[in-house]
Amino acid sequence: MDGTFPRNDLSGLAKPEWTRRVMEQADLEGASDRLGRSHFAAFIKSGPVLLVSFETVQGMRGLTDSAQPLGWHLSRKLGWSHLLLASDGDTWFRAEEVYAYFDQLIDEGFFEEFETVLFYGAGPCGYAAAAFSVAAPGSTVVAIQPQATLDPDVTEWDDRFTHMRRTDFTSRFGFAPDMIDAAAQVFVVYDPLESHDAMHAALFTRPNVTKLRMRNMGEALQSHLLFMKRLFPMLHAAAEGRLTPQYFATLFRARRNHLPYLRRLLTRLENSDRPGLTAMLCRNVTARYPAPRFARRLKALENPEE
Template sequence: MQNADLSSVDLSGLKRGQWLQAVSDIGESRGFSEPLGKRHHAIFVEEGDTLLVTFETLPGIEALSETATPLGWDMVLRKGWSHLSVISSRDTWFRDGRVYGFFDALLDDGFFDDFERVIFFGAGPCGYAAAAYSVASPGARVVMLQPQATLDPRVTEWDERFIDRRRLNFTSRYGYAPDMLDAAQQAYVLYDPRERLDAMHSALFERRNVSRFRLPFMGAALQGDLLDMDLIAPLLELAAEDRLDTGSFAALIRARRNYPPYLRKLLMKLEGEGRLGLAEMLCMNVTARLEAPRFRRRLEALRAARKAPPPAPAE
């Protein structure tokens, strides 16, 4: 794929071996491709003087991208950024000596010094990696969606979601993600405070150079939701330009007012708490702005229930 045009690349439907060969060929033609042991691979596409470093998994790419391409290629096309994608075959938290060595080599070679701005990005286990490996590029910006701080049970024994991964070593190099952010220009953690374990990990990232943004009622799949709302790209742009703050984030996330999955979760919460007046107001707001048959039916039901006479007392 000599000088492949990323806008025309569609890797969906390929078997994983074929997929890896195709994406590696694109990397070789546009920058470099480097295997990092059996479970990890790095693909670099060189373009502009802003570098986006993303951590992704193959299952995540297959689930979230219609063309089965790395997330950062969208920023190559939209903004002319360069992109380094570090991809794992599954959730490994990128705890692998070959990955350590890869970032050591990039640091020693001055790879990151060639770029005016560097942004690290990841979600969940990949958010952990974005924070952990950002230390290799002092002054980087880091954007994390519901990241884990560590799976070391001495620190996070309360998180029982990943018990089988506690055998991974989180105490060696690039280990405790929050500490690896000390050299970052600025880092951002996005999480739903109602997702208790995500919120607890978020609290561990509290640092002078870390901003934490709450997304209540968005749930535990923030990356997919933000992609559906087309908010990942503007989020990364704001972070790259040091303009991501409480005000700009609030303006950005207003898009969820038109996002049915969020609105449904909010309605369920209100009704579950018996706050039927607020639920009715929500349905009125949504049906006034959007074509939302479910909310219209629910509004009619809430109004009918409010007008119905109370049941007669039992004799």
């Protein structure tokens, strides 16, 4: 397949029809598989680089205007092959059907057909990207805010996902930091000021892991990277072996023009009682944007008696 099939706008479709269309498109260009009630796989064959993306149905339908898998946008632009693993909701991909699917791929030597294999996911999907990368030794992993495990014996301090505490994270593909030992490079992206994410990131400390920090960006890093148009350049660089902390720092400079980041930074400076730096930030932002909150704060700092 040459990747020239049109992949149509999928926005506005009901979930069953949306799923059918995604799998139908994969069947035209590769293959698709149902993996139980909550998961499916969709493979599109193109070039020698394979992007393996873990995404939720809800995320795919809401993150972009066209409601297409993120991997479709990148693979079409760069001529990559793409294997989508999709979940209906946040499942962390803890399902026997998913394990069996990766067993089949390993037995068939599927990953050996590609020169480069890149695993990607965010949050629960970041966990899965790391955990299932063990199926392709020598691969590269980019995981945004990944959980290491939700086994309460290890991460009882994480009270965000208590509904998952009865889910088995101790059997196959269970503890994600152990599953990345055979990967060539692993990039863990997180905000060190988000305590739960930082604690999970600490569990990923390994010789082949590079931690990329997005300070003051909060809990929705994938969305911020998409908005700043930095997610796809980051993945492209990772696949080509160009992603370094220095290169990521140049990408992350886009935050200087990203109002959600600037608002969080303003709040942090205000909470730290640093009026001088707060005024400098407000002057910088109001010189570039119509930003009423920053203008009001600057006025209050410059005219405290009014």
